[in-house]
Amino acid sequence: MEGQVAFSSLNLHPTLVESVGTLGFETPTPIQSQAIPKALEGRDLLACAATGSGKTAAFLLPILHRLLDRPRGTTRALVLAPTRELALQICDDFAGLARGTGLSAATIHGGVAMGPQEKAFRTGVDLLVATPGRLLDHFSRDYARLAGLEYLVLDEADRMLDMGFLPDIRRVLRHVPTPKQTMFFSATMPPPIEKLTREILRNPAKITLQRKAAPAQGVAQWVYPVPSGLRGALLVELLKNGGLDDALVFTRTKHRANRLCKLLGRNGISAERIHGNRSQAQRTKALADFKSGKVRVLVATDIAARGIDVNELGHVVNFDIPGAPEDYIHRVGRTARADATGDAITLVSPEDESDLSRIERALGSKLPRVRLEGFAYDAVPGERLEVPRGERIAAIRAKKAADRGRAAAKAAKKASAEESSGSKRPRRRRFGGRRRS
Numbered sequence: 001m002e003g004q005v006a007f008s009s010l011n012l013h014p015t016l017v018e019s020v021g022t023l024g025f026e027t028p029t030p031i032q033s034q035a036i037p038k039a040l041e042g043r044d045l046l047a048c049a050a051t052g053s054g055k056t057a058a059f060l061l062p063i064l065h066r067l068l069d070r071p072r073g074t075t076r077a078l079v080l081a082p083t084r085e086l087a088l089q090i091c092d093d094f095a096g097l098a099r100g101t102g103l104s105a106a107t108i109h110g111g112v113a114m115g116p117q118e119k120a121f122r123t124g125v126d127l128l129v130a131t132p133g134r135l136l137d138h139f140s141r142d143y144a145r146l147a148g149l150e151y152l153v154l155d156e157a158d159r160m161l162d163m164g165f166l167p168d169i170r171r172v173l174r175h176v177p178t179p180k181q182t183m184f185f186s187a188t189m190p191p192p193i194e195k196l197t198r199e200i201l202r203n204p205a206k207i208t209l210q211r212k213a214a215p216a217q218g219v220a221q222w223v224y225p226v227p228s229g230l231r232g233a234l235l236v237e238l239l240k241n242g243g244l245d246d247a248l249v250f251t252r253t254k255h256r257a258n259r260l261c262k263l264l265g266r267n268g269i270s271a272e273r274i275h276g277n278r279s280q281a282q283r284t285k286a287l288a289d290f291k292s293g294k295v296r297v298l299v300a301t302d303i304a305a306r307g308i309d310v311n312e313l314g315h316v317v318n319f320d321i322p323g324a325p326e327d328y329i330h331r332v333g334r335t336a337r338a339d340a341t342g343d344a345i346t347l348v349s350p351e352d353e354s355d356l357s358r359i360e361r362a363l364g365s366k367l368p369r370v371r372l373e374g375f376a377y378d379a380v381p382g383e384r385l386e387v388p389r390g391e392r393i394a395a396i397r398a399k400k401a402a403d404r405g406r407a408a409a410k411a412a413k414k415a416s417a418e419e420s421s422g423s424k425r426p427r428r429r430r431f432g433g434r435r436r437s
C-alpha cells in the first residue's frame with residue numbers, strides 16, 4: 001500500500017510484530033498506521049473507520065503492547081462491542097495477535113452461562129470483550145468491579161446507538177474507574193455519538209479515514225431488478241448458474257431468513273441461518289460451517305450479521321433491500337475486507353425503488369442494473385416467503401367479517417325456525433320452574 005510503514009517500524013513489542021507476520025499481515029492498513037503510534041503515546045483515540053478497515057488490530061495491538069509491561073492477574077482492558085458475533089470475532093483476533101505473549105482474553109455476552117464468565121472476572125483475564133447488557137448483569141455482583149481497568153475501547157459505537165445500548169454504555173462507564181486511555185471506533189458519527197465522545201474522550205487524536213458513507217473500495221455493486229415473487233427463484237438461479245459460489249445473504253426478518261433457508265435447501269443448495277432467535281451455539285455453528293465451506297450460503301438478519309468476518313468472502317446478497325443506507329454500507333462491508341475484492345448484489349422489486357434511491361443518494365452514485373441471462377423473469381411467482389403485513393391484517397379482518405356474517409345468518413335462521421314452529425304449537429310457558437296445570 002502506498003505510503004505505508006512496516007509493522008516493524010511502529011515500535012510494537014517484537015512478539016507482536018512476529019504474530020502479525022504469522023497472520024500474514026504484510027503492512028499496516030491505513031487505520032493501523034495512523035492509530036497505533038497515537039495509541040502508543042497514550043492518547044485517547046477517536047477513529048471514524050468502517051468495518052473491514054483493520055480497526056480491530058488497530059486497537060488490540062497497542063493495548064497488547066501495554067499489557068506486556070506488567071505481571072498479570074488483573075483485568076486491565078475492556079472492549080465493548082454491540083453483538084455477540086463481533087465480541088467473539090474480536091476475541092478470535094486477540095488469540096491470533098497475542099500468540100506467544102501469554103496474555104488472556106474472554107468474551108462476556110448473553111445467551112450462554114454466567115459461570116465461566118464469572119471465572120474470567122475472578123481470575124482477572126487481561127482483556128474482556130463484552131456486550132453491554134451481559135456486562136451489566138455481572139456488574140450487579142461484587143466480583144465484577146474491574147477496579148484495575150486502564151484501557152477501554154468502544155467498538156462500532158454507532159451500531160450500539162442503533163441497538164439502543166447508549167444508556168447501558170453510560171451505566172458501564174459509571175461503574176468502572178476512569179480509564180487511562182479510551183479508544184472510540186465508529187463508522188459514522190451521528191450527533192448522540194459525537195456528544196458521547198465529547199463527554200468521555202480527553203483531547204483525542206482524531207482519525208478519519210473515509211467519507212461518511214462509502215463501502216470499502218474493491219466492492220463491485222450490482223442491482224438485479226426482479227418481481228417480488230421471483231426473488232427466491234432468482235437467488236436460486238444465481239447460485240446454480242449465475243457464478244455465485246457462496247454468499248452471505250441478508251433478509252429483513254428472522255422469519256424470512258428461515259423460509260429462505262428452507263427454499264434453498266429444497267433446491268439442493270446448502271444453507272444455514274443466523275438471527276436473534278437462534279441460540280448462541282446454533283449461531284456459532286452456522287458461522288463455522290459457512291467459514292469452513294460446509295454450507296454455501298449463510299442467511300442473516302442485520303443485527304446478527306454484525307461482526308461476521310469471513311476471510312475471502314466474495315459475495316454479499318441483499319435479498320431484501322436494507323431500509324437505511326448505513327445498513328447497506330455495513331452489509332456490503334462484509335465483503336472486500338482489508339483490500340480484497342468482492343461483490344454486493346441487491347435484489348430490487350418495484351416497491352423497493354425509494355429505498356434504493358436513498359442508498360444511491362448516500363453513495364453519491366447510481367448502482368448499475370443487471371439482468372441474469374436465461375432467467376425466466378415472466379415466470380409465475382412461486383411460494384411467497386412472507387405474506388406482507390397489510391395483506392395479513394386484511395385477511396384476518398375478512399375472516400372475522402365472514403365469521404360474523406355466518407353467525408348472524410345462523411341466528412336469523414334459528415329465530416325464524418322458532419317463530420314458524422311457534423305458530424303451529426303453543427310454547428310451554430314456565431313460571432317459577434313449575435308447570436301450571
Ligand code: AMP
Pocket residue numbers: 024025026027028029032050051052053054055056057309311337338
Ligand atoms: P477489521 O476491520 O478489524 O474487522 O478487519 C478486517 C479483516 O482484515 C480481518 O479479517 C483482519 O484479519 C484483516 N486484517 C487486519 N489487518 C490487516 C493487515 N494489516 N493486513 C491484512 N489483513 C488485515
